[in-house]
Amino acid sequence: GLLSAIVVVAIPKSVYTLCFGFGNEVSYWNHIWPKLYTLCDPWDKVNLSIYSIFAKVLLPFAKPELARLLFFIFSLLFLIYITITLIKRFYPEKPNEPLLLAGLVALCFVISPWVHETHYVILIFPLIISWLHLGCFFSRSSFVLFGASYFLIALKYSFARYSLFFTGPLYIFAAGKTYGYILLFILICQLLKKVSMLQDNISKILVVNLGGIGDVLLSTPALRALKDAYPKAKLDMLVVPRAKEVLKPLGYVDKIHYLYLGGGLYGLLVNAANLLMLRKSKFDLAINMRTLVSGFSAFKIGFLLKIIRPRIKAGRDTREMGGFFDLKIPESFFGDKFEMEYDIGLVEELGAKVVSRNIDFVINDSAYLDISRILQTEGVADSDKIIGLHLGGKPSHRWPWQNYPQLISALKEKTGAKFVITAENEDAGKINKIFGNTPGIINLTGRISFWELGALISRCFLYVTNDTANMHLAAILKTPLVAIFGPGFLKRYDPRCISSSSYVIYNAVDCAPCNKISCSSLKCLKNISAQDVVDAAMGLWRENSEHSVE
Template sequence: MKLQNILIIKLRHIGDVLLSTPVLRGLRTAFPQARLTMLVNRGTEGVLANNPDVNEVLCLEKGSWDTQLKYVQMLRRRGFDGVVDLTDGDRSAVISLATGAPVRIGFNAEHRWRGLLYSRVAKPRQTDQHRVDYDLCALRALGLDTKPGAPAVYPSPTDEQAVATWMQETGLLSAQSSQLLILLQPGARYSLKVWPHERFAQLADRLADRFACRILLGGDQREREVAEHVARKTRCAPIVVAGKFSLLQFAALVKRCALFVGNDGGAMHIAATMGTPVVALFGPTYPQRWGPRGGPSQVIYKGLDCRACYHQTCLRGDESCMQQITVDEVCTAAGRMLDRAPARIET
């Protein structure tokens, strides 16, 4: 099978899009001359910037029915001969069919009607395999090799320089500064995935005292208030960087850090992809499927299976999965990771 114009669809969040990048690498290897276009939700496209395996990134329009119809008609005019839908959702399956592409690969884990809209349904070998490996099963459905792949993100020299300039201005990058940098990520997209803010504050102070390090508090613009709240509860005067950098600038920043500690989310995946040692805090999500891929990592997970319900409010109260993670065990895990890895500040 030889494809020349392929649409890849991933209508999820930042971490999901990043974890799908090994599929892009596999398609580029198999079809080096093909045009690869990726369709994502707006707000996630930044993680694909500078990726050499994709020619174009499109953001889905979600306005009125008329707007959506015109958008789908635009996709149809593109003349795709293949669609690889990595979303596992009904909307993307309809879009796949509407493109008119003769080859349409997609997932149907829920055994819904959407399976009828694909020319072939990708079937993972294991139910609970990691999402990277799960997505790569789409290549097998195309008759391609499914060698293990690692997610990739590509900060540009401009991104690197922006971070270096900021570090110089804040005194973190100078001949006199030799402190370790540790980035803590206290926010998350869903409240059930969040470790208590006061524990992040306690962790920040203990790490600063033990390792004479400088603490950064990360997050996007929506999580800046959370980061500032944590900062106010500390003694060590951490630097709040939440909302300050683009996705690729954040990648350039976290690459310079000796350690990342945070909840399951896109920032965790970016840190792991950049090779930064990671301590990942998991609660209602399943680390076997969503754990960090890339650099050295340690996952802290209590094994309380919330997947069957995943309510917006947890019925366990103080015994919830995230509440059971203590400051002591996170600090111990952080110490082990720092003992194994050198500082990563570089010019």
């Protein structure tokens, strides 16, 4: 019934209105509607019969005015209940959605007496709320809000202006059907676009991943499967400059483009030139392999894809914020599974088959030779065991530096190993002041390349790091790893999903995970003592020593 109504009601009326304007709708109803209505007449009779049953049940016990009031209250409560149930189903982590709905309903009720065609105006409110709260216009949330508000406005008209027994029910059902027509029409269009996408010849693919090095590395199994699924297609990637190094050795990425997330005026000009070049490339398919961390993040990705203008857009629909994607997979904000699995699920929706989950990280021989030479210069023999310590990362991800002297002292006494420290380049001077004159400690901060860092991590007998890209590198290289986790998303980035030789120290405080860039209290990391890390490190040290003997 809804499908036939789309063909004979929604589309003709929309086309007629667009062609002749809203003022000529009387002509539509007088001349065109009678010929079309016969196809929908049976469904209206069903709707009216449902209402008649409701009215007949109430009439023996109440006056018509009371019956009308009860019907209005019952319908209002029922629609609000259904809407809140749907919202809780779609957004269990967002309890403030019902408040938005209540505000929307109140606003609609206030303006309806002064707006002649309320059902034309009412569409804009849920869309605005959806954009402000979710960062996108068209999502399941906006359609749920739109539908509820449409029904409620119809009830408002019925209660305030029309007879209970005839015109009111017709107005209610007409409003409900109109919403059904619009929603079903959009869903059918999305389905047809998805089917045509799988059938079309896709010759140019752009993968967008503006995360860090770790995020790009975790996407390599999905990239490999995508190339296998579309072997004749050109596969390009858009990344931040620091992440492009890991993609260069990969044979299945044809071209690497980059986007500055800062850089002032120079970065803005370079980004504009790169985006215009990508737009001219006329990609058939663009895939966003990155979580939408906020409404503003969703807006930026949507705007970015709008500029690039691919024929088909696919991505991860975090908290229903990816309404601009043509093809999407659901994703919660905190992450219910490992990050790599989201990218794999996305390419599988595109017809790819992931045979292997091995992460591609290839270190060339020259990097091994260079790091060996550097270590020999620092007095490290090939037979020496090395414990690597990475002190860098986001400010909120850094374990307090005052813990490291105690950690190094305890591990040095128990293992006799030599220590190699790395951090961000700007931290080199500070590390020299703290550890510069300590025997057995080598500071390579700012002195080695990315590939030499990979070779160093593979050379370590044990590696201790914060939640950074280095953590992912150590897990990929199967180096025994102690990961000190703070406010990040453990389920999403747990290194134990890659390597069984990893140990995670995580303090589940009440405010974690929060994913803040900086934090004044940092209690999730301050509550981790040096002894906690020593115990974890020695457990892996003994286990690795036993395997080495075997």
